[in-house]
Amino acid sequence: MDLTLRAALDGPLDASCIAADRxxxxxxxxxxxxxxxxxxRAGTLGDFFAIRGERKPRVRVIGQLxxxxxxxxxxxxxxxxxxGNVGRDLGLAMAGxxxxxxxxxxxxAGGAAPGTPRGVTGGEIVIRGSVAEGVGSSMRRGMxxxxxxxxxxxxxxxIAGTVVVFGTIAGGAGRFLKRGSIIGVRDIERPATFRxxxxxxxxxxxxxxxxxxxxxxxxxxxxxxxxRYHRYSGDLxxxxxxxxxxxxxx
Amino acid sequence: xxxxxxxxxxxFAEAFTMRAARIVITGKNAKWAREAALDLTGFATxxxxxxxxxxxxxxxxESETPDGRPGLSVLxxxxxxxxxxxRLVERLGxxxxxxxxxxCFDGLAAAxxxxxxxxxxxxxxxxxxASKVVGGRRYWRLPVMEGEFLIDETFGMQKAVxxxxxxxxxxxGDAALSxxxxxxxxxxxxxxxxxxxxxxxxxxxxxxxxRRYKNMIATTNxxxxxxxxxxxxxxxxxxxxxxxxxxxxGLDAPAIxxxxxxxxxxACRPGVRGITAGNYxxxxxxxxxxxxxxxxxx
Numbered sequence: 001m002d003l004t005l006r007a008a009l010d011g012p013l014d015a016s017c018i019a020a021d022r023x024x025x026x027x028x029x030x031x032x033x034x035x036x037x038x039x040x041r042a043g044t045l046g047d048f049f050a051i052r053g054e055r056k057p058r059v060r061v062i063g064q065l066x067x068x069x070x071x072x073x074x075x076x077x078x079x080x081x082x083x084g085n086v087g088r089d090l091g092l093a094m095a096g097x098x099x100x101x102x103x104x105x106x107x108x109a110g111g112a113a114p115g116t117p118r119g120v121t122g123g124e125i126v127i128r129g130s131v132a133e134g135v136g137s138s139m140r141r142g143m144x145x146x147x148x149x150x151x152x153x154x155x156x157x158x159i160a161g162t163v164v165v166f167g168t169i170a171g172g173a174g175r176f177l178k179r180g181s182i183i184g185v186r187d188i189e190r191p192a193t194f195r196x197x198x199x200x201x202x203x204x205x206x207x208x209x210x211x212x213x214x215x216x217x218x219x220x221x222x223x224x225x226x227x228r229y230h231r232y233s234g235d236l237x238x239x240x241x242x243x244x245x246x247x248x249x250x
Numbered sequence: 251x252x253x254x255x256x257x258x259x260x261x262f263a264e265a266f267t268m269r270a271a272r273i274v275i276t277g278k279n280a281k282w283a284r285e286a287a288l289d290l291t292g293f294a295t296x297x298x299x300x301x302x303x304x305x306x307x308x309x310x311x312e313s314e315t316p317d318g319r320p321g322l323s324v325l326x327x328x329x330x331x332x333x334x335x336x337r338l339v340e341r342l343g344x345x346x347x348x349x350x351x352x353x354c355f356d357g358l359a360a361a362x363x364x365x366x367x368x369x370x371x372x373x374x375x376x377x378x379x380a381s382k383v384v385g386g387r388r389y390w391r392l393p394v395m396e397g398e399f400l401i402d403e404t405f406g407m408q409k410a411v412x413x414x415x416x417x418x419x420x421x422x423g424d425a426a427l428s429x430x431x432x433x434x435x436x437x438x439x440x441x442x443x444x445x446x447x448x449x450x451x452x453x454x455x456x457x458x459x460x461r462r463y464k465n466m467i468a469t470t471n472x473x474x475x476x477x478x479x480x481x482x483x484x485x486x487x488x489x490x491x492x493x494x495x496x497x498x499x500g501l502d503a504p505a506i507x508x509x510x511x512x513x514x515x516x517a518c519r520p521g522v523r524g525i526t527a528g529n530y531x532x533x534x535x536x537x538x539x540x541x542x543x544x545x546x547x548x
Contacts, residue, residue, distance in 0.1 A: 141383065162382065179380065203353050203400040204382045204391055206317035211385045225318065241380070 001053030005063025011039030016070030020078025024057040072099045096123040104129035112138035136163040155182040177235045177242040185224045185247040194234030223250045251542045256518035263415045264529035265537035268327045269334045270410035272357030276321035286349035287322045295447045302337040303327040305444030316355050325444045327499045335365040353400040361406025368401040411537050414498035414506035417526045418517050419490040425521025426492040436516035442505030452495040
């Protein structure tokens with residue numbers, strides 16, 4: 001099923017009704033009638049997207065979607081592919097399924113709704129470009145993979161789950177993280193409340209990276225699959241049962 | 251029916267329904283994967299005395315293992331579904347967990363019956379263990395002195411077949427052993443089958459119970475023991491002075507049949523007088539492997 005943006009958005013569009021599992025049960029008319037808010041005004045999804053196909057758990061969203069926010073909110077299953085950049089709150093509080101974004105993503109991707117303690121509780125989000133602040137915030141379970149750079153606050157307040165970043169990770173990564181893993185292969189600005197544990201070859205990373213290659217055809221370099229990683233435990237200001245794994249060489 | 255001049259008796263092997271798991275062990279290299287697999291499958295020849303039967307199924311190339319390292323698959327069999335997880339927890343915990351560089355994966359991911367083996371072993375981590383879900387599978391990461399041990403949370407269990415067999419009736423011990431070695435070589439690495447006995451060969455086939463000792467559940471198969479030919483009801487043809495048995499456990503009956511189809515012709519060598527099979531009259535085991543049918547007669 002394809003949703004193609006009709007015209008460039010001149011204001012923020014709350015597109016949180018777009019979710020693969022919901023569309024799997026809806027016809028074209030029902031999908032087109034789903035409510036959205038554009039620049040604070042009420043509208044329908046069909047006002048902004050041409051919709052082709054129905055009742056399919058695999059949905060493609062096509063267009064320059066930098067101002068389309070909340071795509072995949074609360075999604076619990078199915079497959080959402082985004083052909084282009086996407087706005088903030090991608091996969092907000094998602095519970096299952098996969099989102100594969102072939103571009104950059106805005107703030108709070110794979111994050112939590114304001115004022116809620118938990119973000120993503122399952123599923124996988126792949127962002128093939130870079131991502132702004134707060135990716136994976138308050139994640140409880142699941143995985144977010146960023147092929148480019150990640151902004152400040154990556155994985156902050158994580159309860160569990162996994163965030164993988166193949167570019168640089170800006171400051172504040174993992175702050176107030178209880179459990180969970182932040183994995184980086186380039187520079188990571190670590191909080192002082194993470195403490196070095198050891199340098200080793202984590203066996204689960206081989207499984208994870210080979211899975212990413214196989215499932216999403218991501219170009220994970222062999223040196224990252226087989227390499228050594230520094231392990232930093234933290235956040236010691238919190239439970240301290242989480243980790244930052246930073247690639248340390250072959 | 252004859253193969254290479256060796257008589258194939260018109261009889262069948264009688265086998266039993268068992269429960270099986272497939273364990274995939276990987277290591278830094280094939281040596282360490284094999285070390286773990288050998289210890290895991292040690293003392294697992296027969297449920298009669300070992301509570302389980304196990305063996306190495308085949309090497310797994312790096313391209314097929316979950317972590318891209320060289321590995322081996324091991325098949326594990328018990329008579330009932332309750333004891334399979336117990337044996338796996340005991341043995342994996344003492345052999346694979348302890349072996350440097352290894353990781354341990356489920357080889358029956360599609361099996362609906364799941365055994366919480368990694369879930370049980372995780373407590374060795376004393377609360378420091380952590381889990382990771384990758385592609386819908388949960389793995390446990392156990393901190394160990396070397397670094398980390400990785401194991402699947404659950405392992406699949408399926409119904410299987412244990413006790414497929416054939417007997418090599420030979421003129422002497424050397425001929426029997428050569429034929430058995432050739433048969434094992436022909437069957438090694440076939441998918442879904444293991445030969446749980448030493449080198450794949452049994453010299454002490456047994457009968458059920460005892461003529462003399464009430465507490466013995468299995469005793470020597472006197473009908474096939476050459477030294478007893480003159481004083482017992484023998485099953486040995488004229489000229490046979492040594493018998494060796496090949497026992498096969500498989501994930502299903504076709505896997506056992508395929509292995510027997512490979513092994514029996516290989517055993518039909520000079521010095522071998524006949525090939526037969528062990529059964530209990532067809533009343534105990536639900537799986538019957540008719541030698542001539544397997545070898546294509548009719």
